[in-house]
Amino acid sequence: MSDLTHLTIAEALKGLENKDFTSVELTEAHIKAGEAAKDLNCYITETPDQAMEMAKASDAKRASGQAGILEGIPLAIKDLFCTEGVQTTAASHILEGFVPQYESTVTANLFGEGAVMLGKANLDEFAMGSSNTTSYFGNVINPWRAEDGADRTPGGSSGGSASAVAARIAMGATGTDTGGSIRQPAAFCGIAGVKPTYGRCSRWGTVAFASSLDQAGTFARTVEDNALMLRAMSGHDPKDSTSAQHAVPDFAAAMTGDIKGLKVGIPKEYRVDGMPAEIEALWQKGIEWLKGEGAEIVDVSLPHTKYALPTYYIIAPAEASSNLARYDGVKYGYRADENQLSDMYKKTRAEGFGDEVKRRIMIGAYVLSAGYYDAYYIKAQQVRRQILNDFLEAYKQCDVLLTPTAPSSAFVIGENEDDPIKMYLNDVFTVPASLAGLPGMSVPAGLDAAGLPLGLQLISKPWDEEMLFKVGGVIEKCANFSALPQGLIKKAA
Amino acid sequence: MAQLIQGNTGQWEIVIGMEVHAQVTCNSKLFSGASTAFGAEPNTQVSLVDAAMPGMLPVLNEYVVEQAIRTGLGLNSQINNMSVFERKNYFYPDLPQGYQISQFQHPIVGTGTIEIDLPDGTLKEIGITRLHLEQDAGKSMHDQHPSKSFVDLNRSGCALMEIVSEPDIRGPEEAAAYLSKLRMILRYLGTCDGNMDEGSMRADVNISMRRPGEPYGIRAEIKNVNSVKAVQQAIEYEAQRQIEILEDGGEVVQETRLWDPAKGVTRSMRSKEEAHDYRYFPDPDLLPLHVSNDQIENIRKTLPELPDQKKHRFMNDYSLSLYDASVLIAERKRADFFEAVANDNDAKLAANWVINELLGILNKNDKSLEDSPISAEQLAGLIKLISDDTISGKIAKDVFAIMYETGDDADKIVEEKGLKQVTDTGAIEAIVDTIIAANPDNVAKYQGGKDKLFGFFVGQVMKETQGKANPAVVNKLLKEKLG
Numbered sequence: 003m004s005d006l007t008h009l010t011i012a013e014a015l016k017g018l019e020n021k022d023f024t025s026v027e028l029t030e031a032h033i034k035a036g037e038a039a040k041d042l043n044c045y046i047t048e049t050p051d052q053a054m055e056m057a058k059a060s061d062a063k064r065a066s067g068q069a070g071i072l073e074g075i076p077l078a079i080k081d082l083f084c085t086e087g088v089q090t091t092a093a094s095h096i097l098e099g100f101v102p103q104y105e106s107t108v109t110a111n112l113f114g115e116g117a118v119m120l121g122k123a124n125l126d127e128f129a130m131g132s133s134n135t136t137s138y139f140g141n142v143i144n145p146w147r148a149e150d151g152a153d154r155t156p157g158g159s160s161g162g163s164a165s166a167v168a169a170r171i172a173m174g175a176t177g178t179d180t181g182g183s184i185r186q187p188a189a190f191c192g193i194a195g196v197k198p199t200y201g202r203c204s205r206w207g208t209v210a211f212a213s214s215l216d217q218a219g220t221f222a223r224t225v226e227d228n229a230l231m232l233r234a235m236s237g238h239d240p241k242d243s244t245s246a247q248h249a250v251p252d253f254a255a256a257m258t259g260d261i262k263g264l265k266v267g268i269p270k271e272y273r274v275d276g277m278p279a280e281i282e283a284l285w286q287k288g289i290e291w292l293k294g295e296g297a298e299i300v301d302v303s304l305p306h307t308k309y310a311l312p313t314y315y316i317i318a319p320a321e322a323s324s325n326l327a328r329y330d331g332v333k334y335g336y337r338a339d340e341n342q343l344s345d346m347y348k349k350t351r352a353e354g355f356g357d358e359v360k361r362r363i364m365i366g367a368y369v370l371s372a373g374y375y376d377a378y379y380i381k382a383q384q385v386r387r388q389i390l391n392d393f394l395e396a397y398k399q400c401d402v403l404l405t406p407t408a409p410s411s412a413f414v415i416g417e418n419e420d421d422p423i424k425m426y427l428n429d430v431f432t433v434p435a436s437l438a439g440l441p442g443m444s445v446p447a448g449l450d451a452a453g454l455p456l457g458l459q460l461i462s463k464p465w466d467e468e469m470l471f472k473v474g475g476v477i478e479k480c481a482n483f484s485a486l487p488q489g490l491i492k493k494a495a
Numbered sequence: 496m497a498q499l500i501q502g503n504t505g506q507w508e509i510v511i512g513m514e515v516h517a518q519v520t521c522n523s524k525l526f527s528g529a530s531t532a533f534g535a536e537p538n539t540q541v542s543l544v545d546a547a548m549p550g551m552l553p554v555l556n557e558y559v560v561e562q563a564i565r566t567g568l569g570l571n572s573q574i575n576n577m578s579v580f581e582r583k584n585y586f587y588p589d590l591p592q593g594y595q596i597s598q599f600q601h602p603i604v605g606t607g608t609i610e611i612d613l614p615d616g617t618l619k620e621i622g623i624t625r626l627h628l629e630q631d632a633g634k635s636m637h638d639q640h641p642s643k644s645f646v647d648l649n650r651s652g653c654a655l656m657e658i659v660s661e662p663d664i665r666g667p668e669e670a671a672a673y674l675s676k677l678r679m680i681l682r683y684l685g686t687c688d689g690n691m692d693e694g695s696m697r698a699d700v701n702i703s704m705r706r707p708g709e710p711y712g713i714r715a716e717i718k719n720v721n722s723v724k725a726v727q728q729a730i731e732y733e734a735q736r737q738i739e740i741l742e743d744g745g746e747v748v749q750e751t752r753l754w755d756p757a758k759g760v761t762r763s764m765r766s767k768e769e770a771h772d773y774r775y776f777p778d779p780d781l782l783p784l785h786v787s788n789d790q791i792e793n794i795r796k797t798l799p800e801l802p803d804q805k806k807h808r809f810m811n812d813y814s815l816s817l818y819d820a821s822v823l824i825a826e827r828k829r830a831d832f833f834e835a836v837a838n839d840n841d842a843k844l845a846a847n848w849v850i851n852e853l854l855g856i857l858n859k860n861d862k863s864l865e866d867s868p869i870s871a872e873q874l875a876g877l878i879k880l881i882s883d884d885t886i887s888g889k890i891a892k893d894v895f896a897i898m899y900e901t902g903d904d905a906d907k908i909v910e911e912k913g914l915k916q917v918t919d920t921g922a923i924e925a926i927v928d929t930i931i932a933a934n935p936d937n938v939a940k941y942q943g944g945k946d947k948l949f950g951f952f953v954g955q956v957m958k959e960t961q962g963k964a965n966p967a968v969v970n971k972l973l974k975e976k977l978g
Binding site for chain 1: 543546547548549550551552553554555582584586588591592593594642644646772774775776779780781782
């Protein structure tokens with residue numbers, strides 16, 4: 003029997019079905035692996051006892067012939083999803099100790115399909131960040147290292163989720179993606195990640211960052227595993243008015259390997275200044291792979307791409323400034339001890355929120371304030387529509403877009419910290435699809451010269467995640483990405 | 496009817512616009528399934544959404560939307576096919592989300608008008624600017640603990656309609672008439688119970704003064720005026736306050752003021768400079784609200800006859816005065832009661848009996864029409880006895896009193912007590928002859944020119960017949976016999 007923690011979800015499901023091992027064994031193996039990898043700081047809260055209970059129940063369920071799509075599969079859950087009876091922090095001091103009395107729709111769906119929760123994965127505070135360095139509960143470390151040996155970021159905001167899956171301490175993980183928080187960490191950690199169409203997964207019970215952009219998604223080491231997870235967690239939810247009434251297809255069934263005649267669009271605006279040649283080369287390689295499999299390559303233009311980042315950094319903070327108003331010390335979470343109401347508010351929020359969150363609340367309050375609303379918020383909404391129109395125009399010529407996922411590989415923790423704008427540039431390729439609500443996927447496609455993973459991004463039409471899985475599966479096969487994180491190799495040695 | 500106030504330097508006109516918050520009659524809240532029943536223990540009607548727990552999302556209550564449309568139609572207003580819920584951001588402990596979900600740029604209901612009845616018997620139209628839906632806040636309680644404030648979230652998230660009037664109101668009486676009519680319409684529609692003492696209807700009054708014919712002055716907004724009487728008092732006080740400032744050469748400050756019902760004064764709450772920047776923006780958790788013309792027409796079909804329609808119909812079909820019609824339509828149940836009484840009866844007589852007798856005694860006994868021991872059918876029965884000359888109007892009042900006490904039908908009482916009017920000319924004539932024979936002195940005086948004594952003879956005959964003699968017959972016979 004191979005090391006259980008190195009199996010894919012699909013392989014593990016077969017093993018469970020064949021009774022090669024039980025979910026209890028599978029879960030235990032991951033709990034042990036997690037204990038050995040504590041230095042990565044992937045979890046804010048580990049739930050080993052609950053995991054073992056769930057695994058036992060899952061084995062019984064499977065034995066009774068009622069196996070769900072993810073029956074017995076241990077996952078990490080981003081600590082932005084509220085989990086009944088388990089502390090949910092959004093990586094913020096202000097929610098430290100908060101234990102929800104309810105289960106988010108996404109996690110309830112996953113658990114309903116048999117998934118086992120290993121713990122609550124670390125993230126950037128309120129999902130605001132691209133390096134998982136804004137968490138109140140400490141940085142997450144990427145298991146991938148370059149020769150310099152320095153600790154590298156797993157990306158963010160879903161850094162704990164991505165790092166856990168890459169480090170083989172979870173078979174898959176949930177993430178949320180507001181401007182790239184799944185796709186960028188997936189690329190940095192050499193795994194696959196999917197942000198579905200806005201409205202595919204319910205937002206009910208997920209701590210909100212920017213409501214019009216937030217969308218739950220998946221991390222796993224293979225494209226197929228992502229397909230299994232997404233199927234298990236998707237679906238219409240009457241409790242979320244923005245959740246859509248779309249049937250959930252069998253995403254994995256779309257992975258036929260046949261992309262003959264498909265038109266793959268290459269947006270010229272994604273060739274940005276200062277992008278490393280290796281990434282440009284990888285992108286070219288991706289184009290060649292798809293061409294080699296019979297796809298047609300089409301040059302397309304998304305002319306408003308350059309406005310995407312500034313637009314995002316108006317809309318997302320605006321919504322966040324309002325969404326985070328409920329963390330005021332009155333009802334739950336952290337409260338500073340002050341006698342006067344206004345003092346209590348100020349001190350609670352000053353001490354409860356970290357710098358990046360405060361920065362975005364201030365930006366958001368500013369762009370919504372009287373006299374600036376039209377110039378910033380309204381203008382941003384208009385540009386957002388143009389960005390969507392760009393995509394819809396492009397899809398008249400092609401079926402799917404291929405781009406790099408991020409403009410760099412995983413950087414050393416601490417880099418980019420001096421300049422928020424530099425940090426925001428990490429999301430330059432992922433933000434446009436978020437603003438347009440489109441589904442996107444990052445597929446691990448190769449290593450850079452330093453030995454760090456790089457990802458390619460696919461963006462498809464609304465509700466056409468099947469296209470992502472179809473084409474993503476082909477890239478995965480062509481790239482044949484089999485490298486292991488050095489951190490993991492060292493440990494094994 | 497512009498009501499002008501005489502100041503020291505000339506006349507002033509009061510200009511008033513009102514914002515009324517009316518809690519929508521609905522079992523559940525605007526965006527959650529929690530109950531809206533009044534008077535529950537604190538924090539027992541609070542869903543996760545109402546408490547703004549992390550990750551909770553609002554889901555629009557479709558029945559509330561229907562109620563808002565129904566109300567808009569009742570206010571003769573434009574219903575907007577597209578409206579948008581926005582967030583009004585501010586911090587307060589009774590506002591768990593840190594924002595109130597409201598409608599701002601795109602309300603569900605646009606402009607309309609309602610007709611108000613003024614004390615001098617004239618009618619006036621008041622413009623409606625808009626009606627929008629919004630969440631109510633919870634309630635802060637400062638008297639439960641020496642150093643702490645408590646919060647009750649039962650009301651948090653209840654659906655409110657904010658109904659904004661044009662500045663068409665010109666004085667305390669008009670304001671009272673507007674508020675009363677608005678409440679009447681909402682009650683007819685069943686969209687708000689209108690109970691101001693339970694807080695399910697609350698008014699803010701915008702008031703400014705101007706010289707007749709001049710442009711509007713600077714206004715102050717008065718909050719916390721929670722009865723029709725308080726509205727009148729607050730306006731009277733505020734008008735005088737503003738006139739004094741203006742006549743002293745000062746300027747009214749644009750501000751929010753609070754009515755203090757105990758002291759009978761308004762006092763400053765916050766100035767324009769201190770006003771919040773609410774940072775309104777469309778709520779990204781909710782999609783724009785679309786209602787089709789078909790939906791609107793289907794709701795229109797469910798509308799009851801509204802007070803003003805009823806009033807005009809009563810005046811036209813029953814030939815009632817504006818006053819009688821207005822009294823009868825004040826409550827839907829009262830109007831229905833009247834119509835049941837007027838059915839097959841003399842409508843004017845029915846109106847008199849309902850208004851003067853029945854409502855009179857109920858009011859005296861502090862009872863409502865629902866508690867009336869006399870049903871509409873029973874009152875109709877009594878009036879029938881008057882109309883067909885079975886009893887006189889005077890006897891009818893006695894019968895009515897017995898009906899009120901016993902709940903018995905009029906004809907049963909008349910039968911049992913032998914109160915039937917005597918119209919048999921022979922029987923009455925015999926009594927008349929007896930009376931004339933017994934009073935020769937008075938007959939002589941009458942015939943000598945003392946006309947007033949005619950009443951004495953009538954009285955004697957009535958006494959003899961215990962009031963049952965048909966007065967017309969008595970008069971006729973006496974006239975003949977006395978010559």
